[in-house]
Amino acid sequence: MSAVPNIAPTISNTTANQNVNDTATITPFSTVEISDAEDNPVTVTVALDVAAKGVFTAASLTASGFTDNNNGTYTLASTTAAATTAIRQLVFDPTDNRVAAGLTETTTFTITVNDGTTDTTDSTTTVVSTSINDAPTATGVPTSVSFTEDTQGNLDLSAITFADAESNT
Numbered sequence: 001m002s003a004v005p006n007i008a009p010t011i012s013n014t015t016a017n018q019n020v021n022d023t024a025t026i027t028p029f030s031t032v033e034i035s036d037a038e039d040n041p042v043t044v045t046v047a048l049d050v051a052a053k054g055v056f057t058a059a060s061l062t063a064s065g066f067t068d069n070n071n072g073t074y075t076l077a078s079t080t081a082a083a084t085t086a087i088r089q090l091v092f093d094p095t096d097n098r099v100a101a102g103l104t105e106t107t108t109f110t111i112t113v114n115d116g117t118t119d120t121t122d123s124t125t126t127v128v129s130t131s132i133n134d135a136p137t138a139t140g141v142p143t144s145v146s147f148t149e150d151t152q153g154n155l156d157l158s159a160i161t162f163a164d165a166e167s168n169t
Contacts, residue, residue, distance in 0.1 A: 006117040007037040009080065014111070014124040022094045022129045025057060028109060029087045029125060036080045040115040044083045046090065048072040049108040053095055054129070060091035087111070094129035101133035136164040 013031040020026040029046075036042060044066075048054065051072025061067070064086040066074040076086050092107070099105050109125040140159035147153040 006115065008118040009034065009036040009040075009042055009113040009115045009120045011111050011113055011120055011122040014122055016124050016126045017106075018125075018127045020092075020094060020127055020129050021132045022096045022098070022105075023132045025091045025093045026127055027060075027088065027090065028092050028127050029090055029111075032084065032087050032111070032125070034080050034083045034087065034113055036113075036115045038115070039080065040117075042078065042080055042083055042116075043114045044076045044078070044087060045110075045112040045114075046074045046087070047110045047112070049110070053098065053105060053107045054093050055095075057091045057093050060089055064089040066090060083113070092127055094127065097131055098129075099131045101131050104128050104130050136162060138162050 010033075012033045012035075015028070015031060018026055018028055034042065034044065046056075046066070056066065056068070056074060061074070064076070065078070065082075066076045066086060068074055074090070076083060078086060094105070094107065105128070107127045107129065108123055109127070110121060110123045111125065112119055112121045114120075139161050142155070142157075145155060
């Protein structure tokens, strides 16, 4: 009697070029389908092409059951049905201000599914984040100031600090 060959798991319905502002979040795998002909348990790994480009939100990791490996990869061991549900719950938060305001940066996600025998990999899912010009901030501003009418006074503003996330001058 010969052994039945393993059929590799499949990854389908991935989406490229999903747009988001760098100050917002997106669910890049909302239509992804993971399956395995033999219905074997699977291990799913999602990897960012560059870890510094962003993270999946803590809430989405908790909801989905994915584990953050702290290196731009996230893993889950599950059934294919549960893996499909879990990957669809991941919410990506691009890193703010990695590129100048108005420019874009593309993050490529590689999904790898292993059924205990064979890896299937898909790198079709991409998110294009647009850097948003954030308003400058001022800290240390006095919250209340009082002077007696018709008298001269001094106001110390030396504690005020101005900042701009994009480091514009």
